[in-house]
Amino acid sequence: MANLRRPLRVLFVGSEVWPYASAGGLSRVTSYLPKALIKQGIDARIMMPKYGKIDSQKYKFKKVIDQLKVPTGSGEKSSNLICNVLSHQLPNSPITYFLENQEYYELRANVYAYADDHIRWGLLQRGLWEFLKVYNDWTPDIIHCHDWHTALTANYFQQEYKEIEKLEHIKTIFTIHNLGFQAPYDHRFISELDYDDGKAPIPDLMSPEYAKLNSMRRGIIYSDLITTVSPTYAKEILTKEYGEGLDPLLREVRGKLVGILNGLDYDDYDPLTDVNIFENYRKGEWVSRSENKLRLQDSFALKKGLEHPMFGISYRLTPQKGLDLILEVIETIIQEFDAQLVVNGDGDAEYKTFFLELSRKYPENVGINLAFDEKLPRQIFAGADFLLHPSKFEPCGIVQMEAMAYGCIPIVHKVGGLADTVTDGENGFVFSEFKPNSLLVTCARTVEALKYKEVINPIRLSCMKQDFSWEVAAERYLRNYKQLVGIK
Numbered sequence: 303m304a305n306l307r308r309p310l311r312v313l314f315v316g317s318e319v320w321p322y323a324s325a326g327g328l329s330r331v332t333s334y335l336p337k338a339l340i341k342q343g344i345d346a347r348i349m350m351p352k353y354g355k356i357d358s359q360k361y362k363f364k365k366v367i368d369q370l371k372v373p374t375g376s377g378e379k380s381s382n383l384i385c386n387v388l389s390h391q392l393p394n395s396p397i398t399y400f401l402e403n404q405e406y407y408e409l410r411a412n413v414y415a416y417a418d419d420h421i422r423w424g425l426l427q428r429g430l431w432e433f434l435k436v437y438n439d440w441t442p443d444i445i446h447c448h449d450w451h452t453a454l455t456a457n458y459f460q461q462e463y464k465e466i467e468k469l470e471h472i473k474t475i476f477t478i479h480n481l482g483f484q485a486p487y488d489h490r491f492i493s494e495l496d497y498d499d500g501k502a503p504i505p506d507l508m509s510p511e512y513a514k515l516n517s518m519r520r521g522i523i524y525s526d527l528i529t530t531v532s533p534t535y536a537k538e539i540l541t542k543e544y545g546e547g548l549d550p551l552l553r554e555v556r557g558k559l560v561g562i563l564n565g566l567d568y569d570d571y572d573p574l575t576d577v578n579i580f581e582n583y584r585k586g587e588w589v590s591r592s593e594n595k596l597r598l599q600d601s602f603a604l605k606k607g608l609e610h611p612m613f614g615i616s617y618r619l620t621p622q623k624g625l626d627l628i629l630e631v632i633e634t635i636i637q638e639f640d641a642q643l644v645v646n647g648d649g650d651a652e653y654k655t656f657f658l659e660l661s662r663k664y665p666e667n668v669g670i671n672l673a674f675d676e677k678l679p680r681q682i683f684a685g686a687d688f689l690l691h692p693s694k695f696e697p698c699g700i701v702q703m704e705a706m707a708y709g710c711i712p713i714v715h716k717v718g719g720l721a722d723t724v725t726d727g728e729n730g731f732v733f734s735e736f737k738p739n740s741l742l743v744t745c746a747r748t749v750e751a752l753k754y755k756e757v758i759n760p761i762r763l764s765c766m767k768q769d770f771s772w773e774v775a776a777e778r779y780l781r782n783y784k785q786l787v788g789i790k
Contacts, residue, residue, distance in 0.1 A: 309345040313442035317451040319350045325413045327700045336396045338772035351407040352400035363388040372429045375506030401429045420486040423451040424507045431463045446475045453521025476525035481546045484518035528559045531698035532719035536561025564698040565772035571707040578677040579684040585766040598685035602669025611641040611749045614686030616679040619649025624692035630738035639749045645670040646678045683708035706765035729764040
């Protein structure tokens with residue numbers, strides 16, 4: 303492999319890929335990272351399921367493999383699921399292969415939340431190897447898998463495919479996006495009888511035992527390289543506090559563990575060209591940016607005026623995001639500083655109910671949208687003064703990067719990727735102890751800073767000058783790819 307005379311070939315595998323199917327930040331990684339790698343001279347491609355929600359009229363698919371037989375298990379007693387493999391390529395983007403199956407993908411409207419999700423992801427991973435076994439036009443050097451949905455890929459390779467001559471050279475990389483999700487069940491409450499140590503053979507897809515596999519553990523054990531989505535998170539998951547029960551294993555394999563910060567596509571998140579915001583602006587054009595704040599106040603029927611400190615929330619409303627801290631202090635912040643809050647996001651009912659009641663109590667100070675809105679996050683980033691993002695833990699976080707690109711100053715808990723991207727007083731405000739008073743004091747500091755242009759504008763400008771581009775991340779991945787396959 304060290305004498306490779308063609309571009310390095312890397313196949314990304316994910317449960318979601320932007321823009322075909324997206325439920326969160328994972329789809330941005332599986333889309334933007336391979337796109338950035340192509341610019342580095344890598345022959346990067348992608349594989350994902352062909353969900354029914356993907357518009358076949360919008361994307362003209364080409365059939366690559368017809369009637370692909372995907373075994374559900376090992377040996378002669380194994381049955382087969384019949385799939386097709388399609389392909390599509392967007393301009394300046396990688397070729398994407400789609401595994402098509404009527405029962406498990408085509409007839410499903412959503413990406414997640416089915417009782418047989420474990421079978422759907424198993425089919426993708428087994429189908430991947432069967433596709434590569436019979437497809438003669440292209441074979442990857444590396445397969446790069448993402449989160450527990452594709453974590454069994456390396457395990458399948460070791461069990462079923464490593465002796466096949468055309469595949470035997472392939473190396474596997476597994477990226478942990480969130481260690482809190484390891485399998486189709488909650489790993490915190492698994493019984494000893496159902497515990498999966500990762501060493502037994504993978505059972506048949508249709509077996510009840512298949513649903514008990516801890517995919518995350520097996521991905522860590524069998525993959526050649528493990529990456530996480532920020533350097534700090536790579537250190538945190540070696541501890542009991544953040545390791546989610548896998549910290550002993552991670553410490554054992556720490557020699558193959560690397561933290562690489564996720565990136566942001568600045569062509570997409572550019573306030574000068576973004577058609578989703580009210581008024582476009584350049585770095586330092588604070589008058590034009592202020593127009594977005596006034597328009598955002600209008601759209602939520604809030605009190606009009608630049609003097610009101612405006613805090614924004616635009617992410618999934620879950621305990622991980624530090625919502626419990628916000629619930630403790632937000633009413634005090636509104637009352638004491640005549641502050642405003644704009645909330646955008648779906649999530650847990652208790653948080654949605656709280657913000658709904660808060661908006662009724664303070665209609666001129668609180669605006670909420672609890673349904674999907676493609677434009678609103680950008681409008682919040684362009685209009686709000688501060689992003690409230692006090693996550694309890696955060697593997698990387700992309701929202702704070704998106705906000706900074708628009709000059710929205712993040713307020714964060716010093717953890718994971720937030721610690722790697724936000725520096726107190728330079729491009730945000732940071733607190734260390736995960737306590738309500740810590741958040742309250744930090745918000746008071748931001749409100750005070752907002753009163754002085756000579757203080758707040760340099761912080762805004764620093765936010766907009768940050769470079770978290772995918773090109774930076776791609777260079778770091780490329781170094782690890784080359785090392786893995788023996789290229790100097």
